[in-house]
Amino acid sequence: MMEVSRRNAIFGAAALGAGAFLPQAAAASVTKWDRKTDILVVGAGLAGLTAAVTAxxxxxxxxxxxxxxxxxxxxxxxxxxxxxxxxxxxxxxxITKNVEVEDYWKQIQSGVDDEPLSKVRDNLRLSVIYSGVNKHNPEVLHRSAEYSPKVVEFVQSYGIKFRKMNPAKPFQCPTENGSMSRFAEGMVKEIERRGGKVLGNTxxxxxxMEKGRAVGVKAAPTNGGKPxxxxxxxxxxxxxxxxxxxxMMERYKRFWSKIPTGFSAVGEGVPPDHTGDGIVMGKKAGAAVEDMESMPKLYAGPQKGTPGISWIMFDVDTAYLVTKAGKRITDEHQSRYSGCALKLLSTHNEVGYAIFDEKTFRGPNRDRWQFEKALKGGGLFKADTPEALASKVGVDPKGLRETIDRINRDGKVGKDTEFGRKDPLFRAMTPPYYITAANWPLAYKTEGGLEVNPDFNVLRASDEKPIPGLYAIxxxxxxxxxxxxxxxxxxxxVGVTAARK
Ligand SMILES: Cc1cc2nc3c(=O)[nH]c(=O)nc-3n(C[C@H](O)[C@H](O)[C@H](O)COP(=O)(O)OP(=O)(O)OC[C@H]3O[C@@H](n4cnc5c(N)ncnc54)[C@H](O)[C@@H]3O)c2cc1C
Structure with missing residues (x-):
């Protein structure tokens, strides 16, 4: 994150500069412009910053x-x-076999590892529609899948380091902790170095719109200055x-609008200002929307102030999810963090707990999940027996004993008799055992928004034709x-397509 000074000074006439480009459409425009540019990017998230650098x-x-x-x-x-x-x-x-773009695309379509084509696409948490409902034009998503190696190269070009890859999850490319702030900072610096501007509080x-074309944007300083x-x-x-x-959440997401939001904890980790402004403005300008009813992306987190341990650990470490009754409810590895949170909701379990053993605690990802911090801060507990472990967090001791005994019996012969886990992380645990504090299912981001073509040109709702001058990313x-x-x-x-004259 970065603080930027002098935001509002930029609204002065000098900020535009004498040589500023006069947009074609604006030349005959009836609107009186306070400033003009070739490309206006609204939103300085990673999408907007990438587009700006590229343009x-x-x-x-x-x-x-x-x-x-x-x-x-x-x-x-x-x-x-x-x-x-x-x-x-x-x-x-x-990792060189079955990792080409078409292999990656097959995985996206199958939905086995995360989103996006195959997942809950309606508003019922017990929905039978879990797969097979596609985006209107899968070519758009396919194009971004084709770009994925270029994305990694682009991120690396800012000096960002990626963690060692896991052959069991061959498409996952995790960066080192804290990298994304440096990535954003690097892009802002490049934008400024190349003569672009990034204005905050705006x-x-x-x-x-003029004659069916998007020609500009009305904007206002957030401190109440002149629009x-x-x-x-x-x-x-x-x-x-x-x-x-x-x-919008109640209209489009219904059931999902009622669950708490957050990431690191309930109500924490995601600023509460995701108001969908671009989608609202786009709809007013006549744009089509798609996929608005799909499930928001789920996660799970503890109560505020309790250090959480990310359930992304199910991807790369031996760990199991149990309920208050001490029972497992899913194949944790295949379901991943999001599927685990969904399973809690669909089985009417308010909370879940991750359990693991000393080998995981001391394993290669201990710093990534910050186990020590959680242990000290009340987010993680340790005990030698399942009963003692259960008593630390109010889980049913008998249920947890049965679950751990079964995992240990099954793990020895490499066969998960309860949920059929087939991944190499499925194994018996040896004491001491660890259990996290209770985690609640949370929504942390939405899917769905303005509909675009493969150049990310926004489509008009009335005839599905591109709206000239308008892009969404x-x-x-x-x-x-x-x-x-x-x-x-x-x-x-879009940085290339929108820059074309
Ligand atoms: C806690 C968390 C963890 C995540 N972890 C991962 C992960 O590991 N891997 C992964 O693939 N995805 C992850 N995601 C999702 C991913 O980070 C986001 O989907 C992505 O960063 C979205 O980028 P964006 O640029 O589209 O939007 P945003 O990041 O939301 O940026 C939008 C920007 O637009 C600005 N804005 C909004 N309205 C206006 C307006 N009217 N005028 C001007 N500006 C406006 C906002 O202030 C914001 O800066 C995570 C998300 C969260 C919240």
Whole structure:
């Protein structure tokens, strides 16, 4: 995250500069512009910053505005895990089979590892519709999958280091802790070095349309200063999702609007200002939306103030999920953090707990999950027997004893008789055992938004034709997933297409 000074001084006439580009449409425009640029990017999250850098590299003049006083959006709060088809990281790790773009695409379509094409697409938590309902035009998502190796290279070009890859999850490319702030910071610096501008505390309120073309944006300083009109040849909307827009959540997500939000803990880790501004403005300008009813992305976290341990650990470490009754409810590895949270909801369990043993605690990911911090801070407990472990967090001791005994019996012969886990992380545990504090299912980001074509040009609702001058990327756009890899890919693509004259 970064603090930026002098935000509002920029609203002076001098900020535009004498040589500023006059947008074609704006030349005949009836709107009086306070400033003009080639490309106006609305939203300085990772999608918007990537688009801005790319457009500048392609010779366009770029202005970025953001309603916050810090830049990088959710990306800088994120766990920094990318996904990609074959990259140099794969080659270095010796992972070279079945990792090409079409293998990656097959996995996306099957939905076995996370989103996006195959998952809950309606509003019932017990929905039978878990797969097979596709995006209107899968070509958009396919294009961002093709770009995934370029995304990893782009991130690396800012000096970001990736963790060692896990052959069992060959498309996951996790970055080191804290990398995403440096990534955002690097992009902001490059934008400024190339003569672009990133203005904070500046909220877009309306897309200005003339003769069916998007020609600018009305924006207002968030501290109550005078609103301005900014003209541009291309407007790239990158304002994020709508998790905190109550009426949109109730209209589109129904059941999901009622569950708590957060990430690191209930109500924490995601700023509560995801009001879907870009989607609202786009709809007013006549844009189509897609995938609005899909399930928001789920996570799980403890109560405020309790250090959490990410359930992403189910991907790479031996650990199991139990309920208050001490029972397992799913194949943790295949379900992943999001599927585990969904399973708690669909089985009417209010909370869940991760359990593991000393080998995991001392394992290669102990710093990544910050086990010591959790142990000291009341987020993790240790005991020699299942009964003693259960008593630390109020889980049923008999249930936990039965569960651990069964895991240990099954683990010795490598056969999960309860949920059929087949991954190599399924094994018996040896004491001492560990159990996390209770974790609640949470929603932390939305899927769904403005519909675009493969150039990320926004489509008109009335005839599904592109709206000239209007683009949507990142989690404002309903045609891709809201994962970092797709969000950054959309910025790389639009930076070129929107810069074209
Ligand atoms: C806690 C957390 C952890 C995550 N971990 C991962 C992960 O490990 N891997 C992964 O793939 N994904 C992860 N995600 C998801 C991923 O981080 C986001 O989907 C992605 O960063 C979204 O980027 P974006 O640029 O589209 O939107 P955002 O990051 O939401 O950025 C939008 C920007 O637009 C600005 N804005 C909004 N409205 C206006 C307006 N009217 N005018 C001007 N500016 C406006 C906002 O202030 C914000 O800066 C995580 C998300 C969260 C919240």
């Amino acid at each position: 500048l590299r392609h010779g366009a003049k770029v202005l970025v505005i953001d309603k916050r006083m810090w830049f990088g959006g959710d990306g800088v709060l994120s766990a920094g895990q990318f996904y990609s088809a074959r990259t140099k990281l794969h080659d270095e790790a010796g 909220r877009a309120t309306e897309i200005v 301005v009109c900014i003209g541009a040849r291309s407007i790239v909307i990158a304002t994020g999702g709508f998790l905190n827009n109550k009426s 990142g989690s404002t756009c309903g045609s891709i997933s809201t994962r970092l890899c797709d969000v950054v890919a959309s910025g790389l693509i």
